[in-house]
Amino acid sequence: MLKEKSFSQSGFSLIELMIVVAIVAILAVIAYPSYTQYAQRSNRSDAKVALTEVTQRLERCYTSFNAYNADDCRAFSQLKDGATMSSESGFYTITGSFEDDGQSFTVTATASRAPQTSDEGCETVELDNTGVRTPAACW
Numbered sequence: 013m014l015k016e017k018s019f020s021q022s023g024f025s026l027i028e029l030m031i032v033v034a035i036v037a038i039l040a041v042i043a044y045p046s047y048t049q050y051a052q053r054s055n056r057s058d059a060k061v062a063l064t065e066v067t068q069r070l071e072r073c074y075t076s077f078n079a080y081n082a083d084d085c086r087a088f089s090q091l092k093d094g095a096t097m098s099s100e101s102g103f104y105t106i107t108g109s110f111e112d113d114g115q116s117f118t119v120t121a122t123a124s125r126a127p128q129t130s131d132e133g134c135e136t137v138e139l140d141n142t143g144v145r146t147p148a149a150c151w
Contacts, residue, residue: 052131055103056150059121059128062099062106063139066091066119070108070141080141081114091119103128104137116141 066087073085081088090097091108098105104121111117118140123129134150145151 048127048130051127052134055101055128056131056134056137058099058101059104059123059137060151062097062104063119063121063137066097066106066108067139067141070117070119074141079114080117081110098124 069087070080070085073082073087074080076082077085079085081092083089088108088110091106092110094107096105096107099121103123103125105124106119106121108117108119118138121137123131123135129135133147137150138144138146
């Protein structure tokens with residue numbers, strides 16, 4: 013009599029592999045939006061730092077020249093006549109507006125590249141000479 017040889021299979025079946033792929037896809041769909049929101053919140057610090065630094069420099073100008081828009085003030089010269097600055101990491105463009113003959117200002121950070129350009133409600137962040145931060149939810 014002839015003996016039959018038995019073969020054992022090792023590895024994964026196609027169905028098992030497809031189940032694993034489906035589970036990974038579901039986890040990715042859930043995790044990606046959370047990661048994007050986290051990255052946006054984290055990158056907002058770029059705007060906060062830039063606005064705070066510009067505000068501090070403008071306050072030094074006010075102390076020295078009794079006006080935020082003095083021509084000898086370097087911080088003002090970087091923002092006058094619609095000039096813009098870039099934040100340190102480059103996620104925001106910084107602009108400034110001066111009112112009341114240089115007695116008040118508002119500094120604005122506007123998102124200039126992804127992922128901040130899709131940061132709903134926080135694409136633009138402002139800080140003025142009285143310390144008012146808008147929108148409050150973004151600070």
